[in-house]
Amino acid sequence: MKNNSDSNEIKFFKHRSIIKFEGEDFLGEIGVDGRIFKALTLARISVGVISQQAIENGLSILVNEADSEKAVNCLIEEFAPERKDGKVSQIYSINNVSVLGFVTKDYNKILSELARNNVFPLLLNQIASQNRVNIVVASSQDEKTKNVIEAEIFKKPKTVHLAIIGHGNVGKALIDQILSTSEEIKRRKKIDLKIVAIANSKKIAYNKFGFDENWKVEVANATSTSDMSELIQFSQENQLENLIVVDNTASSDFVQNYQLLAENGFDLVSSNKVFNTLPIEQYRNLRYTLSKKNRKYLYETNVGAGLPLIDTIKLLHLSGENITRIKGVFSGTLSYVFNNFCLREEKFSTIIKEAMEKGFTEPDPREDLSGNDVARKLLILARELDLINEFSDINIQNLVPVNLLDIKKEEFIARLQELDEEYQKIKENQEPNHVLRYVGDLHGDLNKDKGELDVKLISVPASSALGQLKGSDSIFEIYTESYVENPIVIMGAGAGAKVTARGVFGDILRLSETK
Structure with missing residues (x-):
């Protein structure tokens, strides 16, 4: 990758809309692209990325969100005859999207990392000769997308967001170990560990910027009930990437959340032995979900505490x-x-x-x-x-x-x-x-x-x-x-709490390094 101002930054544009143009046996006809551009130009609408999907018999055009309604109406008018005879089936907009442009020689690796974080581009446009890629994602995922891409391309510290469930003997020891070593891990391993949620069976505390040494005060003052659906919503609203839930409880109730968490983009680390001894069908169902969703579940401390x-x-x-x-x-x-x-x-x-x-x-x-x-x-x-x-x-x-x-x-x-x-x-x-x-x-x-x-x-x-x-x-x-x-x-x-916590910490680091 060239080291210049164009290639060492991500182009990031918010407030865009995709105009979807669909019709069978029509998009290959000569002059269609020209008519689209001409109609939008006359309407003073700026056109960004254009992408044709042969499989879907569709064409996608990127415009400013403020122009989306006008662009749809303009194209409906331009292609009125084709809509009437069925050559064009529909023209509509998808609003609230963002565009990220970047240069990389391995965009497949980036797409894989995005998929692991439940980000699937709505559009992808690649200029192979320049190693340039433009992707369009939902605005609700654009910051997370940017963070993942930056970590991959520019080797910035990768942020890993942790939800610690259970802050008794083991949980407290683990939180202390993470906080006391986080700067060293960030410097040495390029991994930025952030504890963004701490919960027990009754309530959960959130801090999207990461808890510090005063975490006990924030937990004591928490008012949210300990609901994993709320944790999922919190992670989505704040566009948190690289999510790990750490179960330090001995609860037979909490393990029932594992399936839901895995389905919603969380990896799992657990010192709780209960799940792995549930009926074999439930045991295998989670393994199937983990495989399907490309998630991990580590539980080295289930048997030997800190022993391998x-x-x-x-x-x-x-x-x-x-x-x-x-x-x-x-x-x-x-x-x-x-x-x-x-x-x-x-x-x-x-x-x-x-x-x-x-x-x-x-x-x-x-x-x-x-x-x-x-x-x-x-x-x-x-x-x-x-x-x-x-x-x-x-x-x-x-x-x-x-x-x-x-x-x-x-x-x-x-x-x-x-x-x-x-x-x-x-x-x-x-x-x-x-x-x-x-x-x-x-x-x-x-x-x-x-x-x-x-x-x-x-x-x-x-x-x-x-x-x-x-x-x-x-x-x-x-x-x-x-x-x-x-x-x-x-x-x-x-x-011993410290020994078990150290083993759990080891699982967290192993997961973080493979993310």
């Missing part, structure tokens, strides 16, 4: 490596609980309260103790292997006594000591030099439609890989046909 587990399994599976078993300690929370319970002379309830204070548990610790959290993670991995298991297929050992299952969260926490006697007995009845570990195990013939999924508390030698686990670390053993005796082992921090 899902990516590893995807890569192995896609490369044709036959995975035969996945086994390990999936829960950083229960890793912390049993690692400490087996090493220290403390009551079981004391260790659970410690885990809660450190932010390792779900808001309701029964989500961890019931085994549901581990079961969801195991099911997510099974589905990464294209297995069609449902949540009901999982054999789960619930660590919560039956009489404490259906009470309110606050009452359960107050009665935690009722677990102490049973788990002290389990601990004392182990073989010498053994420790307790709560494991997930995907096994069976994984080449079939379904695998076998077990979630249970087991006793293992303290010297084994599982037995040597420390702190809140998780461990995953991946067995394949190539790694039968010595599995691939992934081990590391498996819990």
Whole structure:
């Protein structure tokens, strides 16, 4: 591309109208273009881009919006005989459009980026010899179009607009991480991350310019209800490009919005495990929509917090490596609980309260103790292997006594000591030099439609890989046909708001770089 004043800027014209001129077996006739220009010139109407669509038997002319009605009437009068005998079917205007002209050697890449942002030009005129392209878009999308083109042609920082759903432990940590590193990311990666919406289950705060360190005040003063239809409308009205919704909740209600968001131009990043464990039909419907709409959905933190587990399994599976078993300690929370319970002379309830204070548990610790959290993670991995298991297929050992299952969260926490006697007995009845570990195990013939999924508390030698686990670390053993005796082992921090937030942040950056 030449480096001159004509080629290093985008020509941008607002308040234009398209005059559509349609008729079968007529537009190829000699003199039609001349008659159109002559009629409009006599009417003192300036003509811009002219484009002929053979497939549609149509011709489009660009005029100033103020002249659109006069242009239509002028052409109706000029071609009255042809309209009467049916050669011209209709002449009409499309108002509220804008024109953008630019020079590029790869306009297909720009068109692809525009399509990813739900922008589809109404007209496209290319002068191949000059690498010049003129496109016409709806005025409601012209600023967004300009931003996308500038980022592609001039390598300006690409603006990525984020809607953060959930600002509890993980959400707050994520917002702080984004705000504290945004300038460095902008300088180093040419990505301008802007948090434009922050929501919880009740209300949502908007800031089209991007929230700063005072975001908590704006969120506290928000009056809009947490409605994703309003978020979509907000993004459209403000012409926001490169949209990502980040779900940091544990909500089974919010995941019902994923389909709607994907259909309306949002990519998805989630630490919420619920969607990936919904019935397989709903799971597959979203994947179909994502593919059709060219959207992405990343959820690396669903299983291993900040560990690269899902990516590893995807890569192995896609490369044709036959995975035969996945086994390990999936829960950083229960890793912390049993690692400490087996090493220290403390009551079981004391260790659970410690885990809660450190932010390792779900808001309701029964989500961890019931085994549901581990079961969801195991099911997510099974589905990464294209297995069609449902949540009901999982054999789960619930660590919560039956009489404490259906009470309110606050009452359960107050009665935690009722677990102490049973788990002290389990601990004392182990073989010498053994420790307790709560494991997930995907096994069976994984080449079939379904695998076998077990979630249970087991006793293992303290010297084994599982037995040597420390702190809140998780461990995953991946067995394949190539790694039968010595599995691939992934081990590391498996819990904590900051660790999970960092993993979510990583997904956001990966999405941003591929946009």
